Amino acid sequence: MNFKDLEKLYLEKKQQFGTEAYKHISELLEEAKEIHKADWQNNKTPKGDHEQSWRAFKGKNLERLVQYIITDEVEKMGLKVVNGNRLERSTKLSKELSQVKRNLAIDYGKFGLHLPDVDVVIYNPRNCKVLAVISIKVTLRERIAQTGYWKLKLLQDKLTKHIKVFFITPDEDGVLTSKKPAKKGRAIVEVDLDGSYVLTKDKIEESNKVKLFEHFIDDLKQLLKNEAYDND
Template identity: 65%
Template structure:
């Protein structure tokens, strides 16, 4: 089981559901898990699957959005590429992107925020938005809120939008009130969350279904 296999499963959903395919990401992951288990030869399949799912959900989201992002004159890069690649081995374009995302910790150095995907202007390398993605909010949402606060505290990075993309499998974002802690963090400490779920959610200015993402991205460019 690889990301290519995951994309194949997604493409079958896309043929069936069209523009609503994003709602079926959890089913894509369920089917992938069954195949992953068939291929697995070790002792702890659940641990192996969790690692695979965490790493490849972000790659699947990258695959889903890349064409439409590029059509806007923007580009997407995986955060791991910037984190793990020495600056001297990056292209000038990506080296500038990396510099434009750095968080300054004074005497403790400069560090990249933990984000999964970075969307930037192809001509200027100016960062428009960063995305974090996890199957549920509890795994990452407080950290995402922290990075929003850090980026907003510096003149050079305060314009960067910080979003969370999730299938929200535990239903944290489904209703506005009573508000669960994860949704409260999204509403107050991030620029918003986009949900890949079959379940309709009570939307707000900051919590929306995933099909609103590209339109919101377009608004940032005006």
């Protein structure tokens, strides 16, 4: 199984559920798991097990799927999307992406410039200014505290303090479900991040910082509008 198979499953959900296809991401992943298991049984890894192989595939390809889902709408706004790993690892970046990388880097003084660990970067191609970064994980426990750390580091430099830090997740552990009493992950989102968007059909107690995924593009449009206003 590869990402194209996952993309096909999503397009089937989109045909079935339209704009609410995002609510069925966890269901899609369960379907994908069965296909992945059948493939794995035909090509078993030495001393490995399917759960381990599936977790690696699931995490990596959820990031790619969310990037795939948002890219068209983001580009309609005149913005661009780039994978964080590409900025981190590629040794042959274009001039544009090299500038984006510089504009996102955190200064650790004598220890050099380093990029935050994020999955997706949204930037303005006209000036290479980074507007937002996104961490995408199946559950909050995988990286929510680390994402909060990167937000605090970005805030410390006048060149990066404007960058919004978002988290997108199916929240399969239900950490974001309730505002009060808040679980630790919800508290981190509410206090330290700029927002989290949930890929679920379950009911969640929404706030200014925790919303269903359907609000992401509208919030990004508002962010772009505010950015244009600030630059006037």
